Amino acid sequence: MKILYIITGLAQGGAERVVCDLADTMFKRGHKVKIAYLTGEVVTRPANEEIELLSIGLTSSVTLPKAYFTLSKIIRNFKPDVVHTHMVHANILTRLVRMVTPIQKLICTAHNSNEGGTLRMLSYRVTDSLADLTTNVSNTAVAAFEAKHAVPRNSMLTVYNGVNFDNFAYKPEAKATIVKELNLSVDTQIILAVGRFNVQKNYPNLLNAIHTLKEQLSTPFVLLIAGDGELRGEIEQLIEALNLSDNVILLGRRQDVPTLMSACDVVVLPSDYEGLPTVLIEALACQAQVVSTEVSGVHEIVGKYGKIVPTKDPMALANAIKDSLQNNDRNILGCLHVKSKFDLDLISDKWLKIYNEV
Template sequence: MKILYVITGLGQGGAERVVCDLADEMYIRGNKVKIAYLVGDVLTMPKYEDIELIKLNLNNVYSLPSAYLKLSKIIRKFLPDIVHAHMVHANIFTRLVRIITPIKKLICTAHSANEGGGGRMFLYRITHYLSDLTTNVSEYASNAYIKKKAVPENGIITVYNGINFNNFKYDEVSGKKIKENLHINSNTKILLAVGRFHNAKNYPNLLRAFKILKEKSSEPFYLLIAGDGELRTQLEQLINDLELVKDVILLGRRNDIPALMSACDIFILSSDYEGLPTVLIEALACEAHVVSTDVSGAREIIGENFGKIVGIGNPQALAQAIYEISLTNISRNSKASIFVKNKFDLDTIAKKWISIYNEK
């Protein structure tokens, strides 16, 4: 089978990692795979070099015609059995390319309950007929698209993101090395957040919650944040304003996330919106305790027993949940690791996609 994945970009994000891992799995299974991406630098890539990466250079409205024709040409030459687009810009762009380009089967996958305002939902709605199947990554997100009329009733299905758990498992030795390298006392509890510095992640909510926690608890805490982005200067200023300079470490982009998750006592997601937050799955796979805002997919990941969920944009509730977990949980969250590995394993999800690809 020939498969062409089309994605908005290959930056450092959860959706990008999911697509690259899926491409690897399809390649392992004997398929010929290419990835076309609209814009940006390649920060996330598949493991196998035989998976060709093709940049379409859709940098602005003036480059739209050339990018459009380039993707059309790629499809006509490669003749894929499946074109599988991911994220809003790639989904709509690929649907429009289909107007002039024969595509055997086009699948469009959204990766969030919130991919933009009414304009984007309108574009989803009027181009829906150009896709053979539309999917989203959580039941919550799929239902949100129906409510927003981006898709008709029964016009979307849920397929969870598949996670490669080979690296995401608890490693006590790596966790201890993180503490040693950062000169953090073994008695100090580590809170961890991972993700780009973007408004959706609402790091100010996390920092304000951490300030409340420091005032509430007599225990020592460090907050580590792995990631970077355009809001870094603003976050640094807020850390200074809240007098948290000695207690918060901005780690920048890291390639040792499993070790950080193994080192942390509590993983925190403070976002305002997500699709299926894979970092929560990865943290639970590393047996971390988790606190998350009530974003799309969080309840499907955490279930009834494996973490705490609080309201969006409520630092008091976030601080209280962290405080309660810090008092009651000493051992690792081992049962949660089993739960997420059974539900989101990449091999299982890849088999589901193959079944969908083969449907007539």
């Protein structure tokens, strides 16, 4: 089978990693796979170098017509059996390309409960018939799309993100490694957040919680944030304003996230909205305690194996982190839970069944 994955970009993010891991798995199973991306630099890539990455070259609205014909040409030349698109811009653009370019099977996957405002939701609804199937990554994200009338009721399918648990597993030596690298005292408790510096992730919510936590705890702790993005400057200013320079370390983009997750005492997700926050799956796979705001998909991931608090509530977030820090045990049951539900091979089997049956 020839499979073309199309994604908005290949920056550092959960959806990007999910697509690359899925492409790797399909390639290993003997399928011919390519990934086309609309815009940006390649930060996340598949492990197998034989999987070709194709730039569509969308940089602004001015380049949209050229990007449209570039994508059309890629599809006509490759002649895929299945085109599987991911994220809103790739989903909508490929649907429109299908109006003039034959596509045998087109599956569109949204990766969030909130993929934009009214115009984007209308775009989904108006172009719905151009896709053979539209999916989302959690039941709550599907419900959100239905509530916004982006898809006809009962037409959108939930397919969870698959995680390669060969990459995410607990490393006993990790704490010593990170403590040494960052010159921390051995009794320092480590809180970790992973994700881009954008509005969705709401890092001010987390920093205000850390400010409260600093007043409550007498034991040493540090917040590590792995990621980067357009709001970095604002986050740095808020760290200074809250007098948290000694308690927060911005790590930038990291390639050793499993090590960080194994080293930490708790992983925190402070977001305002998500689709299926894969970072929590990865954290649980590394046996970390987790605290998350109540965003789409979090109950489906965490269950009873972590703490969930309301969004935009720094005090509740601080209290949940404090409670989690008092539990020094590795989250072994949480690890077993996510491995039984989100294993990449299990999810890949489901995708292959969909590819064959649509």
